[in-house]
Amino acid sequence: MGEGEFEREYRKRRRPPGAYLLLLGVVLLNALFQAGRPYGEGGYRWGPPVMIVLIIATLVRVLLEQYRAYTRVTSAGITARRPLRTRTWAWSEVYDIRVEPLPRGSGRQGPQWFTYLYDFDGRRFLLPHLDDWQLPDPYAEVSELCLTADPERSLSWGRRPDVEERIRRGALRRRARLWGGYGAVAMMVVMFVVSLALVFADRADHPFLLIVCVPVVSGVALSAVLQWYWTVRPRN
Structure with a gap:
């Protein structure tokens, strides 16, 4: 590496908990067992195969995230390689790099601080493995990267009101x-109870409509209303 060049790569160091992988394995075995059982008339034959496909897809993603994904920072720019996609930005395309907390209510089973790259259109991109699970102090690491990788820029990168407004809207x-997702989950629980009540009352039951369609529509509607309320209404 020549003089003035810089390169640093970040990969996953902390592996998924063994209990997490064990749980996936148990669920997969149960799905395989259920797939081999005979079904009575009207049984849902598509259930176990769909479950198996979803679990296998999850396992494949975990493996790809573990061994393929990385973030590479050089004097030329930043490369973020995800399980299925790779993006590269030159430093001239980077508006800012920010370490941000996980939204409240998201649980404490994983990282609580993530690092995001913002471009000049206000779009946000996750930089894999620059988080508090893989690094003791992500903010200090990002500060050092910004100062070392591109000496012509510093942490006092100029703020542009138009870009900041796009970031705020995003x-x-x-x-x-x-919050639309939270609403969909809450509605799913309600519809599940309604579906059980219909079954016990020996009335027509439409589980797919009640447990899938209604929550999805409710979540999308709630998301649209909140987005309008928080972005459009305050300007009127």
């Missing part, structure tokens, strides 16, 4: 989608 959209 954050509000993500917040609305998050």
